[in-house]
Amino acid sequence: MTTRHPDIILPASILDTDLYKFTMQQAILHHFPKAVAKYRFKNRDKDKGRYFTKTCYEKFKTAVAHFAEVVASEAELEWLHKAAPYFTQDYLNYLRSYRFKPEQVNISFVPVADSAEYGDIEIEAEGPWVETILWEVPLMATLSENWFLTVDTDWTYDGQAELAYEKGTKLLQAGCTFSEFGTRRRRSFKAHDIVMDGLIRATKDYSGPAKLSGTSNVHLAMKYGVNPVGTIAHEWFMGIAALRGYENCNGLALDLWEQVYPGSLLMALTDTFSTEAFYKDFVKDTERARRWKALRQDSGDPYVYAPRAKEVYTSLGIDYKEKMIIFSDALNMEKALGLKKQCDELGFPCSFGIGTWLTNDFKKASSGGKEKSPALNMVIKLSEVNGKPCVKISDEVMKNTGDLSEVRKAKETFGLPV
Known part of the structure; x- marks a missing residue:
């Protein structure tokens, strides 16, 4: 259930996210309820010159300020209980009381050289891990939708x-x-x-x-x-x-x-x-x-x-x-x-x-359907838990994330080439 505002893009529902966010949230609530986490955003398209506009940034920031209005309805919780019986009643009660806290998210605009309108967006979410885990997916979906409504508008739903x-x-x-x-x-x-x-x-x-x-x-x-x-x-x-x-x-x-x-x-x-x-x-x-x-x-x-x-x-x-x-x-x-x-x-x-x-x-609409209109290549990753850096090494070097010295430490521990 989401309160609707004209011209503000919000998740359709608190369930408008990936299931594994809820399954992990329940596991964190069980094992690490007091852990504090930090998430960071990365625009992988920055090197290709794909930047955000100040307008996109402002609309995105306004939307995030309204996320607390996105709450679980009783009908949604009842359906979730039946569709996903591995969720305990204690967890469903937690989700019933869950509210996004926009104060956990810091969003800033970093203009590119010689431009007041174009720049990169920096996003950090910090707070209890069990709370901040739900920010990642709706933040990315909301930012992507704002981008394609305000920056790259050369497309239609046709076909x-x-x-x-x-x-x-x-x-x-x-x-x-x-x-x-x-x-x-x-x-x-x-x-x-x-x-x-x-x-x-x-x-x-x-x-x-x-x-x-x-x-x-x-x-x-x-x-x-x-x-x-x-x-x-x-x-x-x-x-x-x-x-x-x-x-x-x-x-x-x-x-x-x-x-x-x-x-x-x-x-x-x-x-x-x-x-x-x-x-x-x-x-x-x-x-x-x-x-x-x-x-x-x-x-x-x-x-x-x-x-x-x-x-x-x-x-x-x-x-x-x-x-x-x-x-x-x-x-x-x-x-x-x-x-x-x-x-x-x-x-x-x-x-x-x-x-x-x-x-x-x-x-791209202007190409007559011949030229691709690419998605944004972006990620939000867990960067710290309880002040300790988090890294991801992956099977593909371009997907490595985290502090470089910590990545090196992890690779040495796992016996991987550094």
């Missing part, structure tokens, strides 16, 4: 419904089971809603074994009657490494998660400190590896992932054909179909979490 239907149909006909993961970098809420409607229509017109398994956006899952999808993100591993040290942090993160979600939501994200570092902990406990249902690939060369996972499971005496790989890194049709073909040849079940390619795939 988006047909495009979403076509993509969904082709994925399903190719045997790809997939979820929609595109909240944070969507062009707008309207674009996101159009995409979900198109995917639902494609699913209804398809009768094979593949399926749309759901959406990470909890609000749209409720609206369209599909599963909310998601488990765990990099920040869980990053925060635990900061709090407990890098040694065995991947294994500890899995164990702490399993204490909150025994028997459910056991899908491991492997690349926070590189997938090879993850496997060093993963293979130490065969029974734990047997309990966890899936691995998620989110950086690096996706075509080396399934063969390597097969090796790891085989070394533990686990039948990899009973596990699942979820691919979620910058997917498009070509990549999804190529990875599906490889996994089919290996006999390795797979599925796909597809984001920006679904919710922000537009052409």
